Amino acid sequence: MSKLHVTTSVNGEPVEFLTDPGASMLDALRGPLGLTGTKEGCGTGDCGACSITVDGRLVCACLMLAVEAEGHEIATIEGMADGETLHPLQRKFLEMAALQCGICTPGMLISARALLQKNPDPSEEEVRFGLAGNLCRCTGYDKIVRAVMETAAEMRGAA
Numbered sequence: 001m002s003k004l005h006v007t008t009s010v011n012g013e014p015v016e017f018l019t020d021p022g023a024s025m026l027d028a029l030r031g032p033l034g035l036t037g038t039k040e041g042c043g044t045g046d047c048g049a050c051s052i053t054v055d056g057r058l059v060c061a062c063l064m065l066a067v068e069a070e071g072h073e074i075a076t077i078e079g080m081a082d083g084e085t086l087h088p089l090q091r092k093f094l095e096m097a098a099l100q101c102g103i104c105t106p107g108m109l110i111s112a113r114a115l116l117q118k119n120p121d122p123s124e125e126e127v128r129f130g131l132a133g134n135l136c137r138c139t140g141y142d143k144i145v146r147a148v149m150e151t152a153a154e155m156r157g158a159a
Contacts, residue, residue, distance in 0.1 A: 008069040010035070011079025019066040025059075026050045028066035029076060037077035037106050041135070048134030051107035051114075052076050058114040060133075077106035080113065088151045089113055098147040100138035108134050112148045120156055124149060 003018040010033060017032040026043075029035045029052070041049030043062050050061040053075040054068075080087045089112050092098070099105045108131060115122060115130035122130065127148045128141070136144065 004067050006067055006070050008072055008074060010074045011076060012073075017066075021065075021067060023066045024062050025052065025064040025066050025069055025074070026061035028069070029061060029074075035076050035078050039103050039106055041103055041107075046135070047104070048107040048111060048131075049104050051110040051134065053110060053114055056114070056117070058111060058133075075110070077110060080109060087113065088155055089116070089148065092147040092151040092154070093144070096143050096147045096150070098139065098143040104134055104136045104138075108136070108144055112144075112151070115148070116152055116155065120152060122149070122152060127152075 001020060004021055005016065006019055007016045009015065015033060017028055019028050019032070026038060026040055029038050038052060038061055039049040040062060041047035045060040045063040048060065052059055052061045054064065054072050080090060089109050093105065093109065111131055111134050115127065119126060124145060127145050131141070131144065131148070
């Protein structure tokens, strides 16, 4: 089976790669693109560890074919910080110890960023709903939800 050529943008940078027709976007990110921050948890779209955004829409990379990236803007955890400056969500997760083993953390951060881009002033219920597709087996969710709520307030200038 011959490989297919894909031209896309990842974290604002144009990229090209070759992929098998049945390979997932997660495989492409972690393989030819060398972006290992996006984690594989379940491989079935149930855990959210591989969350990325495609043209601003939250997607499980394990459920997306790599060839579907053609012409789209992909955003991963590697593009969240601005150089050495952490995104406010990343900083708040660290400050509030809203992580443990780290498998779910990239997906949680991408999902939280997508939520705050759509709703900069979410209620706790909206944060919990926005993160419902992300499973954490280590921390529980209270510190994560509080970190997202505090980041939202900070980004609005309310904190």
